[in-house]
Amino acid sequence: MLHCTLATMSDNLWTHVFYLLCSGLICVSCSALNCHLTCTCASNIVSCSKKDLLHIPTGFPHYTVSLDLSHNSLKRLRAEWAPVPLKRLQSLLLNHNKLIFISTDAFALVPHLKYLDLSSNEIKALGENLFSKLKELEVLLLYNNAIGQIDRTAFDDMQNLQKLYLSQNQISRFPLQLVKESSRLPELLLLDLSSNKIKTLPIRDLNGLPAWVKNGLYLHSNPLTCDCELYGLFTHWHIRHFASVVDFREELNCTLVAYQKETVNVFSLLLIMNCSEIKESAIEAYVGKTVTMDCDTKQRGMAQEWVTPNNDLISPESKSSNQTLTVLSNGSLQIRPIKAEDRGIYTCHATSTVFNETLYVTLMVYNATQHDTLNTAYTTLVGCIASVILVLIYLYLTPCRCWCRTDEKQRNENGDSIHSSVLSTTSNHDTTSDKVALNTHVAFIEASANLQGQISKLKLNGQEPQDTRKMSDPGSASSVFSDTPIMV
Incomplete structure (x- = not known):
């Protein structure tokens, strides 16, 4: 009985060993394909799209060239998502997920990637050196996210990047470093910044860009502020038939701040703001x-x-x-x-x-000589105008004008005639009468016909007036009452 039991246990043990060996062979056979059950493999293409994945599967074939993980519920892309290098991978699709975090080392094991689609996710910021490992990447899609911050080093060492799509995000400041520094992205031919929140553009820097960059710089559907420089920028691009302006002419709008923030087309500013016409380069x-x-x-x-x-x-x-x-x-x-x-x-x-x-x-x-002559004539004209201005200032802005000094002279002359014609009843050189005259009150009486007729009725100090011809120097009596002082 014991012998039978041991024999049965031995048979069961060998059965389990055989089962494990068979399972190992099956696993070895599966590991040769290395294709996850939830994905579809076709040669070197692996598609895991629309599988409601919460995590990225592992064990992709090392010969995978294209990997599609789009339309899932992935939230994080960590460094260990690819435990082994995928050196042949050239296309990676992660669009239409819920990605909010991407590790800096997430692309360390896919160094030969050329096409990366991260569009339609929930990415808010592009961190430091985020894509620097992708030295061979040519196309990067980041549109329809919530990107509002871009680190200056996010795209460093991407010497082969040709197309960068950043439209439909929350970018409020133009990332000038992407296009101004030619050594950073030397092969960049297309930069899509449309449908963001950019209000102002660095016009002078954009004018200095090469034509192939302007041709692929898309800025439509942004809340740009209207001014004549903006009109000149896009009009010049339109004259050159740049695709970024010609293809989206109707979507190039701006906001008129002075007109209750009304939105108008950029090319209508020629009439609205009376901007200058733009012509060919000269x-x-x-x-x-x-x-x-x-x-x-x-x-x-x-x-x-x-x-x-x-x-x-x-x-x-x-x-x-x-x-x-x-x-x-x-x-x-x-x-x-x-x-x-x-x-x-x-x-x-x-x-x-x-x-x-x-x-x-x-x-x-x-001609340089004619130009110098023109400068000399201009300088002479400016000197003449300055001289005229100084003369006018001297004539009209001095403290006392000439007519003022004339009246003062006349008053001095009239003051001198007081002593000689009225105030002195004795000799003009009598100092005693001069002292008396200093204590008398003086009034000016304008001469008139009625006044001259009543001279005889005028009393001085309560006494009948004497003959005026005896009180003054020889002359007519009318000269005394012509703007001369009378003692009262």
Whole structure:
């Protein structure tokens, strides 16, 4: 009986061992494919889309080229989501999830990724060196998130990034470092910042960008503040037929702060704000100087050649007949030294295998001598105007005008006549009468016909007046009452 029991237990043990060995073979067979049961594998493509995943599955085949994890409920992308390197992975789709956190080391084991879709998530900030491990990434989709903060180093070391989509976020400040510093993203051809909260743009910095960056810089559907500089920026881009403006002309609106924040199209500011018209580019130069005209094309690596106003063709391999015009290595045309007859419209023809472009540059040449003469005449005119202003100030803003001094002189003369004609009843040189005159009250009586008729009735100190001709120097009696003082 014991022997049978041991035999039965031995049989069961071997059965379990056999089962484990078979399971191991099956697992080995499964690990060779390494495809999760919840995903769909087709050659080197793995699709785990719309599986209601809360966590990222593990054990993806090492030869995976494309991995689709979109339309799930993933919230965090940690560093251990890929426990083994996926060196062949080129496309990773994580769009339409609920991602709120992405680890800085999340992409350390996928160094050859070229396409990354993180759109339609709940990402609020792009942290320090977040994408720096993706040195070969070419396309990055981050639209339809809640991104409001972007660290300056978030896109460092991304030397091959060509397209960056940041539309439909909460960005309120234009990330100038992405386009101004050419060494940071040297291959960037498209930057979509549309449908954000940007109100102002660095106009001067944007004007200095290469044409291929302007062509792919999308800024429509932002609450931009209206002004003539904004109108000039987009109008110039429209003249150059940049896709970022031509394709979204109707969505390029701005806000009129002075008109109760009314929203209008940018191109209507020409009439609303009386902005200046924008024309083709023009360059001013002076005789004897050196001038360089850029052939700023919308694509890189294009071959440029120039046509002068005299229809002379100038290419990088040739020079003009007068040996003054040269096409530089970057396609710019240099004229050295410039002459008066070099003025006119220069045409740059840029060609490539898929695109051709023609640019026109108007060159205006001035004579330096005439310019100096103009400056001298202008200086002389300013000096004359200043002299006239000083004279007017002297005449009208001095403390005492000439007519004031005239009245003062007349009053002095009249004061002198008091002693000689009225106040002195004796000799004009009698000092005693002068002392008496200082204590008398004086009144001015205007002469009139009635007053002259009543002279005889006038009393002085209660006494009948004596003959005035005896009280004054020889002269007519009418001169006494003509603005002369009378003692009362």
